[in-house]
Amino acid sequence: MSAAERLPELAGFPDHSAELAALIGQSTGTPNLSPDAVNLPMIRHWVEAMGDHNPVYVSDEAAVANGFDQLIAPATMLQAWIMRGLRASDEIEAARAAGTSQGGGPSDRMMALLDAEGLTSVVATNCEQHYDRPLVIGDRVLVRSSIEAISEPKRTALGTGRFLTTRLDFTAVHNDEVPADPTPEEIVELAERGEPVATMKFRILKFLPPKREPAKPPRPRPALTQDNAFWFEGAKHHALLIQRCTSCGTLRHPPLPACGTCRSFEWDTVEASGRGTLYSYVVVHYPQVPSFEYPLPIGLVELEEGTRVVANLVGVEPDAIEVGMALEAQFIDFDAELSLPAFAPAGGAA
């Protein structure tokens, strides 16, 4: 793919198409030889664990009655035979971490080239399987892995990336044919002359991770009622409102439907000056909600009009907060729908 044809989202990343194309068809290293021959105890454990009660896996008689020459291993066990085991996996991981890994095979090179192209995310997409013959007791399983296909960059719902297909060719030889401690060359030879058992094509997508700022979730919405909506509406217009009984003139906050003094339902509002003093406060450290910054100082502010309001304290270090300090309101616009008063030291001095 020429530079002019490249998808714009890949601009700024190198194009390794030619190097990747050269890897297609390459084998990804020495074949794996199963450490054990196919055997009844392992089959027995497998079918017990899987709850598979088909008798052809444990009884020659049942297998013959079903058209086989002898009992067979479940097809689902195929990869179990060639698993290298926990200790070998740990050793490989340790070597990789220490930088002493043999590595550098076509598969590692392919992954490094794709990472360099910016395609650092990975997801398995599908696995096609084809079986040639069942495994039987005494088989030694070998598997060769090769890079079958690397697609051009394509757009997918997950992001732009390349599909990679790794092909696994499973063959088997009789255990008697395997030397005691086979050399890599002998293993290659065994894999090549082994009888085909199965083929698996394992496809993954390596893709460009979507560019997303770790978005801070929006500030939680207030629970609006017909009694308190005016207060938040006022805040949206940067007005700090106090509810006032129109019957007796008593101010009240937080908003309530009726006057606590004369029980009148009639009310209007007055706009507070925004000046007040700190009556009490807390500094919240935990639990932390992602839409807030911590430590989070919250004050109970006594307004000069006499009512108290709970609001964030800003412009002051938590250690410098003192009960009684003079404060003044400012408004913070969190988003298009939500503005709230916060209180800072009066005159800007902490």
Ligand code: ZN
């Ligand atoms: Zn009243």
